[in-house]
Amino acid sequence: MTELLENQDETPEKPVLKILYQDEYLVAVDKPSGLFVHRSYMDKDEIYFALQLVRDQIGQYVYPLHRLDRPTSGVLLFGLSEEVARLMGQAFTNKTIQKTYYALTRGHLLGEGLVDYPLKEKLDKIGDKYVDPNKEAQEAQTYFESLDTATLNETVGKYNSVRYSVVKLMPVTGRRHQIRRHLAHLRYPIIGDINYGDNKQNPFFNQYFGFKRLMLHAKKLNFTHPITQKPIEIQADFDQQWQNVFERLSLNVAELSD
Template sequence: MPFDEKPILTILYQDEYIVAVDKPAGLFVHRSYMDKDEIYFALQLVRDQVGKYVYPLHRLDRPTSGVLLFGLNEEVARLMGQVFIDKKIQKTYIALSRGHLLGEGEIDHPLKEKLDKLGDKNVSPDKAPQEAVTYFESLLTASLPIQVGKFDSVRYSLMKLRPVTGRRHQIRRHLAHLRHPIIGDINYGDNKQNPFFIKHFGFKRLMLIAKKVEFIHPITKCQVIIEASFDQQWLQVFDELAWDPKTINSLTS
């Protein structure tokens, strides 16, 4: 859904080389073939807020919120691109998934590449599945005593996820592969749980946040840790499920 007013993005980190913002759910990083009704994009918003051209260092899906990085010059963008290629950046996501997924482990499940109709029009659709690895850890579980479909209660898990590879929709597809899809995922989610969530909690969104990124700064060589906060909708869910935000912050930090 397009934003009614021009968003002001929260700047989580800024130096003379890199800026990180907290991207809200529903905001595109930059223009795409799906954006015909959109007038606001993270790239332009960040450029306007910092007063100079910025270079996106990675992307977040439109429905995913959280930490989004930009370089402030071409050389830093190139150096940070190598950091991503070399897998020397650690990204931590938090998701609310369907059901009780317990314990921790590694999801090693190759994925067919999701192709963009315009950007990937020259890529063969017969390309072999690519390596895709995600570490997961179950943080908390909860149930609501409400019948949905054939089940007499609604179950949720709060998951910490660390992708090793960076395939498109990787976390969303990996949790769906485990049969614990992310709540609010219209592509890979549950067609009974999603409508229930909207009706019960009063809002519609993908419950996935890029919570934290950690890397060694390519210029200063110092460790950088950038973390986004849970917004009011996340806090509403925590309250409804009787999860203490302080406990969650300690588990996700």
């Protein structure tokens, strides 16, 4: 499922989210780019939210266990009881849940490494109005691995070619916009990032590929089941827009979809 259409003259059809995993304790879905996880002060014109959609699809209340930004696609996990939500919350706090993301970035980012760069908390004007704006930067670490690069012989600004990288990312901490800010810190911002990205490359990408979105995908979650204690791995496939980009840039999707 690709990015949701904006509400125009009539109410859009209610989306049906793909369920990636479900048992009596947990449910995971593939969240499309453009969908909020739950209501917030930013969503005045929005009609549908992942929490509401999942609740309606499975017929019971669900508890969001982590956050994906509205423009980020991929694995989104919910608990089906307060106790499971509490146990999974402890797992996230204890960093025993492995999150794997993929991003398309500007430039040729090579090799692998750890970005260890503290981040000042990003505050919402309304939602965080009582939070101290002078709070010290918090520790933030993200492992990255460059998987492939591509070049288009197109002129953008003063450059006569456009370079891209597909990067695998595994955040250790979970700060707001951490991956996006860490890649911008490395000077390889994510394509489609309107907050930390390239204001020349983003419009070119939109025109060349025919769509507009943040190219960040939550590909995989690995964790120990809070009740059965069995290892769980949940994956979300790249959607059609991602696959179109891979094809036009001659990138091997099979190798990138471990």
